[in-house]
Amino acid sequence: MCLGIPGQIVEITDAAGHLAKVDVSGVQRTISIRLLAEQQVQAEDWVLVHVGFAMAKIDQREADLTLAAVKHMGEAYTDELEAFQATAIV
Amino acid sequence: MKFVDEFRDPAAARALVGSIRELAQDTHFKFMEVCGGHTHTIYRHGIEHILPPNVELVHGPGCPVCVIPMGRVDDAMWLAEKPNVIFTSFGDMMRVPGSRGSLLEAKARGADVRFVYSPLDSLRIATENPDKHVVFFAVGFETTAPSTAVTLVRAKELGVTNFSVFCNHVTIVPPLKAILDSPDLRLDGFLGPGHVSTVVGNRPYRFVTEVYGKPIVVAGFEPLDILASVHMLLAQIREGRCEVENQYSRVVPEEGNPQALALLAEVFELRPHFEWRGLGFISQSALKLNDRYAEFDAEMRFDMPGIRVADPKACQCGEVLKGVIKPWECKVFGTACTPETPIGTCMVSPEGACAAYYNFGRLHRETALLVGGPPSRG
Numbered sequence: 001m002c003l004g005i006p007g008q009i010v011e012i013t014d015a016a017g018h019l020a021k022v023d024v025s026g027v028q029r030t031i032s033i034r035l036l037a038e039q040q041v042q043a044e045d046w047v048l049v050h051v052g053f054a055m056a057k058i059d060q061r062e063a064d065l066t067l068a069a070v071k072h073m074g075e076a077y078t079d080e081l082e083a084f085q086a087t088a089i090v
Numbered sequence: 091m092k093f094v095d096e097f098r099d100p101a102a103a104r105a106l107v108g109s110i111r112e113l114a115q116d117t118h119f120k121f122m123e124v125c126g127g128h129t130h131t132i133y134r135h136g137i138e139h140i141l142p143p144n145v146e147l148v149h150g151p152g153c154p155v156c157v158i159p160m161g162r163v164d165d166a167m168w169l170a171e172k173p174n175v176i177f178t179s180f181g182d183m184m185r186v187p188g189s190r191g192s193l194l195e196a197k198a199r200g201a202d203v204r205f206v207y208s209p210l211d212s213l214r215i216a217t218e219n220p221d222k223h224v225v226f227f228a229v230g231f232e233t234t235a236p237s238t239a240v241t242l243v244r245a246k247e248l249g250v251t252n253f254s255v256f257c258n259h260v261t262i263v264p265p266l267k268a269i270l271d272s273p274d275l276r277l278d279g280f281l282g283p284g285h286v287s288t289v290v291g292n293r294p295y296r297f298v299t300e301v302y303g304k305p306i307v308v309a310g311f312e313p314l315d316i317l318a319s320v321h322m323l324l325a326q327i328r329e330g331r332c333e334v335e336n337q338y339s340r341v342v343p344e345e346g347n348p349q350a351l352a353l354l355a356e357v358f359e360l361r362p363h364f365e366w367r368g369l370g371f372i373s374q375s376a377l378k379l380n381d382r383y384a385e386f387d388a389e390m391r392f393d394m395p396g397i398r399v400a401d402p403k404a405c406q407c408g409e410v411l412k413g414v415i416k417p418w419e420c421k422v423f424g425t426a427c428t429p430e431t432p433i434g435t436c437m438v439s440p441e442g443a444c445a446a447y448y449n450f451g452r453l454h455r456e457t458a459l460l461v462g463g464p465p466s467r468g
Contacts, residue, residue: 031208032210035353050234051209051234052208053208053236058341
């Protein structure tokens, strides 16, 4: 439940509402970037995604590492990715 | 994935383990990892078996699903079974048993229980179902609480009136204090939680060093992160230092996330006390919605029963959560209590010590026993 999965920002879809489309392993959904409002998140940035929120900006190196680590978790990762895909905030 | 190899480099791991052995010498050290994610990495990669036998890792209360007492699950079921309510929850909480079964069973009996990935999903369900009341079952440490805070701020901005939160957010520092005050356990240091610290930063852990004189190292989630952090703890002890160090600085800023902390302060206040599974009541250890957001507080909105239930007698989650016993030392581990039919919370979440050990650790341990490894370690 505390999984943070790295995703890459595809585009800022609603700047006023702090919403962005993010890509995690080829799966895209809308997340909130409000917790990083002062860090000027842009397209192509990597972020750590937790329960539909970007919680930290990370670099490509950390993204690769974390993604490999969570993929290694097997079922927990598939469940998380399914949940990520199955629901929507807008 | 070129960086991954770097963090799984066997030569680097061997060098670290060698250096850990030198620092530890013959002294027995007991370090607690606080975060469920660390527990998962430790069992998944068999880290306990590559450490010298006198450097022991003890699993702490850092899985937010595992620390929710049964009574709160019963309260959640009571809400879920109310007519006209859509009850929404993270998937992990759906299988946690209360005294009358789990939310999944309530759903099978006809309650409108839906799993969501994000609290914002719940808010969307509320706006799409104006004739129903939507409750979000909020659980989690400071990692997750800011997400609930943003959702509540958004609900207020949108003027949503059919949405509330059953708040079970907990904070990381009070259970650490409770464990440090516990007479059952002697610890030499802590691996601090990585993701919680992206929000709270490193400052809240200073009491561990200043008041209790124990070192703490905020750690990442790769196997080498864990080994490097153990090494940093031992180096501190051998050099006579006692500090809050940050091994995971590539993700955790010293000051945490000020925006997230501001949002927590905007929406929540500390509860006078909160019951933790296995640890009992701990004062100021959990969050509730403050007066500005009282209209969104399910506990204010509904006449909730406030059920209190003693943990099942057979279940030793409390001792597992305090690190007093190892998962396999519990009487019902792997027999009456398995991930398919969990009795205790530690067996439900993949980050719970029992589930992590059941899925991965016991295989490592059984192999080690087979080849004559130390029998008492997991």
